[in-house]
Amino acid sequence: MTEVQDAASITGYHAHVYFDEASRGRASWLRDQVALRFAVVLGRWREEPVGPHPRPMYQIAFKSSEFEKFVPWLMLNRRDLVILVHPETGDDVADHDIYPLWLGEKLDLDIDKLREFVAQETPAAEKVP
Numbered sequence: 001m002t003e004v005q006d007a008a009s010i011t012g013y014h015a016h017v018y019f020d021e022a023s024r025g026r027a028s029w030l031r032d033q034v035a036l037r038f039a040v041v042l043g044r045w046r047e048e049p050v051g052p053h054p055r056p057m058y059q060i061a062f063k064s065s066e067f068e069k070f071v072p073w074l075m076l077n078r079r080d081l082v083i084l085v086h087p088e089t090g091d092d093v094a095d096h097d098i099y100p101l102w103l104g105e106k107l108d109l110d111i112d113k114l115r116e117f118v119a120q121e122t123p124a125a126e127k128v129p
Contacts, residue, residue, distance in 0.1 A: 010087040013067060015060040015074065016053060018082040018107065026079045027058070033077065034060060038070050052096055052114040054107050055082075071101070078103050092118050 019027035034040060043059035050057075062070055074083055082104040086095045097111045 005089075009089045010064055011090070012061060012063050012088045014084075014086055014088065015062070015070075016057045016084040016086075017060065017078075018053070018055040018057045018084070020055060023081055026081055030077065030079065030081060031058065034070075037073070038062065038066060040066065040070070051117065052109040052111055054109065075103055080104065082107060084109075 017027055017030060031042060035042060041061040043061065045058050047056050049055055071085060085101040085103065087099050089095055093111060093115055096109055096114060
């Protein structure tokens with residue numbers, strides 16, 4: 001990649017909070033605290049791995065203007081939960097594969113599954129032959 005990316009291309013962010021049976025209580029506590037403190041959109045609980053995500057999780061969508069307050073708060077209050085934070089640039093694959101910020105352990109996402117999903121969602125007129 002030789003060209004410089006413009007941060008203005010970021011339209012928002014997602015945080016994916018991963019959990020398992022042992023950490024579900026901490027994930028619930030974190031979700032409640034986030035809802036009380038920040039202007040975000042909380043996604044539903046995903047009790048099974050979905051898409052490229054290898055573990056159960058829920059998503060938190062937030063605006064770029066919340067990043068500087070929200071992400072440092074997550075860093076300090078994640079209670080050992082694994083959290084993926086990625087930008088929304090319009091390129092879902094790059095957002096998850098090239099641009100992510102990991103809080104805690106870096107998980108192996110199924111990027112091939114994400115590529116397949118994106119390819120299915122792309123209208124035929126936009127596909128490059």
